[in-house]
Amino acid sequence: MVKLICTLGDHRDDVNCCAFSSSYLATCSLDKTVRLYHLSDFNELPYSPLKGHTYAVHCCCFSSLGHILASCSTDGNTILWNTENGLKLAVLEHPCRSPVRICRFSPDSTYVVSGAADGSVNVWNVQSFKVCRSGSVKDGSLVACAFAPNGSFFVTGSSCGDLTVWDDKMRCLYNEKVHDLGVTCCDFSLQPLSGNVEGVKYIQMASCGQDSTIKIWLISFADPTGFDMKYKCTLSGHAAPVLACAFSYDGQTLVSGSVDKTVRIFETRTWSILHTLTQHTRYVTTCAFAPDMPLFATGSMDKCVNIWQLEPNQHFTGSALREEPKISVDNWSEEEVSVWLSRHGLQDLVEIFKRHNIDGKELLSLTKESLVGDLKIESLGLRGKVLRKIEELRIESACLGIPDEFLCPITRELMKEPVIAADGYSYEKEAMENWIIKERRTSPMTNLPLQTLILTPNRSLKMAINRWLETQPKYNEKQSP
Known part of the structure; x- marks a missing residue:
């Protein structure tokens, strides 16, 4: 289940971006302000809103420890704020005063990257507040940016549809047009894919664009063998341009927002859609996950920010997943x-x-x-x-036609010998025994410790399954050898 737990309606114009630290939520808007909220209760901080920009604020992001907040604007400035008191630490002026559309901290917060409407990329040293490296793309405005989890490279996306990969010395590792009419956002999964070979890591990146699609990329990198980026698949659930995408902290969920006013939640094992959220009344412009917790925020041109919770029985825990029925x-x-x-x-x-x-x-x-x-x-x-x-x-x-309560949460197959575990959920006996044998003493559904490892036969559920099977000749035929 996905639960709407809070709606913030303090901005007076379109919400352009939202970002989380471990303590705060930041939002920014066309109304020229940045607002900060406590993550514990979503009350606004006493010194919020932050007023330092003279035009629309397009993007905001936190440093890794959350002590610094960066925001960038049409006014050509990227402002660094002290999140403890809301005071300005520095104003980073674009060398040509071009509108700045995107900003991102490196994973270690040593640098902040800003991308501008003239296609320029500037890498600022957070200690000296000086530009230490710069580059530019051939065409279009820079509107998207994301750092690889290890900080060895970052990706920019342009309004012309190009993705460009830069190493830490601003050398171009990759450039290709991937979205017709323009890229709008990109994000890395923080979790490497399983099956890595020694010396090589595989990570996933999502990009979205004006072509109404989300594309998934598989990236491998190893020193000194180099960098490789390959197309993996396209997600086409939205009916209009996709403006934002974000991976969950555990890499098992991807959220997107679109001009079609919807938010879609994909699980990254099969890339199926778990939920479509329709609470926003205008374009969904931004989405972001909180670190280390199943919370995410979505912002919209309806001037609102919605805070959502992915409840445990909807989220991956170990190898188990509770899903909505998939499309046939x-x-x-x-x-x-x-x-x-x-x-x-x-x-x-x-x-x-x-x-x-x-x-x-x-x-x-x-x-x-x-x-x-x-x-x-x-x-x-x-x-x-x-x-x-x-x-x-x-x-x-x-x-697909099987009642969900008849499916084992671990195997997602019809149960033959259902048993009740200490967490109150029913599982296929063999699957749960294997789960426990592998020294997993936590619930597959809640990830909380199991108070006891005793499994009790669920006879009433077994009878219900058998009665259902008697009415399903077609299912029995498909299972026959």
Whole structure:
């Protein structure tokens, strides 16, 4: 579940950005102000709002320890504020007085990067308040920026649609146009992907744009072997330009906001949509997660900031996830089939499937013969992989009609021997026993310690499952060997 816990309506104009530290929430607006709130109760601090900009404030961000807040504006200034008292520490003036659209601290807070409307990138030393490095992109305004978790490089996005990757010496490592009509935001997952090889780390980055899509990128980097950035998949749930995206602190959730006035929550294992939030009445311009807690904020042109809580039974804890029912594969569009192909490393087949108008229903009906004869897929290995993934989809589709309470939270499969654990939840006996054997003495659902490891058979639930199965001949047929 996602719960709206607070709405802040103090700004007098569009909210452009929001950011969290471990203690505070900062918001900024077209009304030229920056506002600060306590994270404990969301009461505004006594010295808020911060008034130092003479034009709209586009972005705000905290240093790693939260002692400094940076904000940037159309007035060409990036202001550093002391969060303990709201006083200015420095005013960093853009060398050409160009409007500054984005600012970000490096992970160690030694530097703050600012990107401007003239395409320039300036790296400021936070101690001396001087520009130590600078660069520029060929075209467009800089409107997005994100640092890699280890600080070895950062990414900028432009209004022309380019993503540019810079190393710590301002050398360009990568540049490509990735979003038609412009990039709007980008963010890194703080958690590396599993399956890293020694010396190489893999991280995910999300970018979003005016083309109404979110794109997921896989980045590998290792010293001294270099840097590599590859496209992974496209998320196309929004019906209008996507203005913001942000990963949760644990990397297991991605939130986005759009011109379609919605906020969408994706889980990053399968990139399925968990929730669509519709409480904002105008464009959603910003979203941000709090560090180390399941809280996130969304801001909008409706002048409001909404604070949301991801409740434990909706969030990943270990390998368990409670989800809303997924959209049936039968109802997938051609675009959703393309996303599915990309997610499973089958990007080379996207154009072939699009040419043949393969939607969800057609996907499930594909056979070895149709892959060879109709789609002309010659590679035996590629055909085998497609058929295996389609079979997995068929099994998943069979599970969609099952009442959620009949599915084990760990395996997401129909329970045969349900047992009740000390956390009050029911699990498949074998799955929970394996969970405990691996020295996990916490609840898969709440992540809290289990007071006892005793598992009690849930006979009433087993009877209910058996009664349901008697009414589901189609399900039984699919499970037959």
